[in-house]
Amino acid sequence: MKIATWNVNSVKARLSHVLDYLRQAAPDVLLLQELKVVDEAFPALEIEDLGYNLAVHGQKTYNGVAILSKRPLEDVERGLAGDPEDEQARYVEASVGTLRLASIYLPNGNPVDSEKFPYKLAWMERLTAHVRTLLDLEECFVLGGDFNLCPSDADVHDPAAFADDALCRPESRARFRELMYLGLTDAYRALHPDRIDYTYWGYQGGAWAKDQGLRIDHLLLAPQAADRLAGCDIDRTPRGWQKASDHTPIWCEIEG
């Protein structure tokens, strides 16, 4: 089962890219982030025409996440538990057979001297609490998405320049470690312990051409999924397309 995740930076602006990727890469599941549309404006028909079922949690202008799956989606949960006041559409979860999947758009958190940074940290703590319940249920799950987090300096083209960025700050990395230490596996790093690669290259300053990127999109596996991990890689092709998203897909293969 091939599971991919991709922050598309507007599903309307990127619809042709999404359709091309589905046709060319043919993932069984595609997790999308930064839809920037309400549910009613999501281009469902075009995607369903390619044989995918949908679980969408949209929002106007900002955020928005979705799960696309060839097999039927069941038990869809929209929003991250732990704060009923939180209006931001950053989390959707659903089951495909016995596998539980989440599409995650973790808050960016910049600038760090604004209310955005504590919101990010609190969101990460909520995610950790929720993952604890998934582990207690002994679910086989894959959490994929834009985590807006570089796990280590090896995931940053210029660590010094990003040292004080919310994507690299010690407070952010500490929360990420707390999440991982529950027993999750970073699929990419598990299979490629020493490889340098990125999933995001900003639009400014020719970052893509100069390969000045960050590894912030991740596939995090429950132990039951990690046991079946058969492959994982970053697909740079879509980042090179005309009018590309600033992110590119990362995928993993789960056996069975």
Next chain:
DNA sequence: ATGGTAGGAAGCCTA
């Protein structure tokens, strides 16, 4: 060099 670029909304905000 406190900029740069892209998307969406509406005459700025977010990333």
